[in-house]
Amino acid sequence: MHKIQAKTILSAHNGMNLYRGCTHGCIYCDSRSTVYGMDHDFEDVAVKENALELLEKALAGKRRKCMIGTGSMSDPYMPLEKELEMTRRALKLIDRYGFGATLITKSDLVLRDLDILESINSKTKAVVQMTITTADEDICRKLEPGVCTTERRFQVLKELQRMGIPAVVWLAPILPFINDTEKNLQPILEGCRDAGVKGIICFGMGLTLRDGNREYFYSQLDRLFPASGLKERYMKEFGMAYNLTSPDNRRLMKLFESFCRVNGIMSGSDKIFAYLNEFEQKETVSQLSFL
Secondary structure, eight states: OEEEOOSOOOOTTSEEOSEESOSSOOTTOGGGOGGGOOOSOTTSOEEETTHHHHHHHHHHTOSSOOEEEEOSSSOTTOTTHHHHOHHHHHHHHHHHTTOEEEEEESOGGGGGGHHHHHHHHHHSOEEEEEEOOOSOHHHHHHHSTTSOOHHHHHHHHHHHHHHTOOEEEEOOOOOTTTTOSHHHHHHHHHHHHHTTOSEEEOSOSEEEOOTTHHHHHHHHHHHHSTTTTHHHHHHHHHTTOSEEEOTTHHHHHHHHHHHHHHHTOBOOHHHHHHHHHOOOOOOOHHHHHHO
16 A cells, blocks of 8 residues: 555546556456556555545535546455544545545445445435356356355345435456356346345446456456366457457346346336436425425
8 A cells, every 4th residue: 555646636537546456356357458558556555644634625526516426447445444544534525525436446345434335325316336256146246256156235225225325336358168057147146136226237248358457357367267178168268358348248248137126126228327317305304394
């Protein structure tokens, strides 16, 4: 971990990353890609030590309330968040200034901040997005070694449901020849239904690889599945392609779309992103009393 000074904190679309890099060790992480111009080791997380000051200034200066997002490039609930509490303090600012919040994580540490998420959600909207890729815990430990298990993530989703905090699941990535099976997909979908998730984002059964994360991903295939010949199979099937689509994509997507339709789960990515970006002003108890 090292500290840096950021010039800005909110993107044009009101997203922020308090950290740069990650220690979760997910073997497929796109944030490792060289296109993002990271000038330090990915696991040597850069902490934007002035991020909260920049955030407060940005929120105070906004003319309209909106949703503030975090987690697109690095998980806001990495282990170091336990000590630094950057995400918690950022959520407090978002709550104080009356904005909505949405975050992406794989960590159960998000439960620590239920009090703030509940406060935000009582006035506007707080949405937790949870990434889930595999129902097989042994594969989970290989693909995502630094985060809580799939079972634990579903427990988190059920707790969010109990608290009335909406949740969206990222069903991504689905890795060809590893977890692109109906046996893997069905229990994930059933878990999402049982946890009452608002929607499931899935761009297709597969993954994307760019320069930087491609090399890391292939090296991990060799390390984690040494006798399987997976790396060679990937190279033969996909070469240096960006989109690596499962050969069973069409059938699995039909299963996915049918399940969501029958169970009333939002599945179209455009609809889900519109929902995530929509700021909602809820009527508070004091407003209702006045009326």
